[in-house]
Amino acid sequence: MKSAGGKRRSRRKVAFVAHCLVNQNAKVAEFARLPGVVSPVIDLLKSSGYVIEQLPCPELLFNGATRWWTTKDIYDNPGYRRHCRSLAKFSADVIERYQRDGYEVILIGLDGSPSSGVRFTGTSEPIWGGRPDARIDEYKIVPGRGIWIDELAKELDERGIPFPKASGVPMDSPDFDMDRSVAELASFLSD
């Protein structure tokens, strides 16, 4: 892109990020890995020239800060999907505005999350439900989107807005490694 003065300007960029990448307080108990901001991720996006937009956390807003561990199977019900869709409506308004203003839009989710997973989400084996009695080794990471990202994609699709180029930081995976994940994100950003 060239300015009126003829100087070459890079295209403006915005990253819509999973809420908890900026606020780890939103994580369900035992799944926060840092006290507040996931700084290796946010700092990389900022230093790469991205405006940061924080998506809402549907789980915190639906089940609160003291919720039980949950899986995609449990969240995959009409009420939770309707809740996610209501959040998707105003989030899509903002995504649409940035796209209309010519920004390159990307989305960075939370891989392994039942809601915010982009490439991977979480289920359980055996399927959880009923009396809370979960073990972390029963939480299974499987390919697919979380419910929130799925509903956001549907909302965008219904508006004729392309789903942004997207990836996820796999912080809900048991074998999560920050250095490896940041390197993977850097590679994604440079593609």
Added chain:
Amino acid sequence: MVIIADYFLNPQQYERLPNSPHVYECVRDSGYGIIKMPPLAMPKVALTGWISSVADQIQEYGNRGFTVLLVGMNSLPGKGVWASQLKKELSARGVEMPATKNLSPSDVASRDSTKKSLGGFLR
């Protein structure tokens, strides 16, 4: 956690204000999570849902004993945090505004001035 103006996370979007990373860095280094308020160019149609979700979080985190603070910017409309809309939404719920610190351009001019302004607030 700290509710902050969009300006503090995305200062490069505000040509008339210092392109200062210091508030973000100060909050980050203090171990606080961030809830970012909408940018000033927010589509009006989206504002109600966004403000409502922030109020939900203030209410929920407050009920659960979390510390919730608010940092605004004096030279921006609504302090950059949509202060009147947020206050109205919280008031309708009988919830008080979080403890608030509004900064001026001189407060964000350097790392030292920002730390001096926020140091006692981010307790």
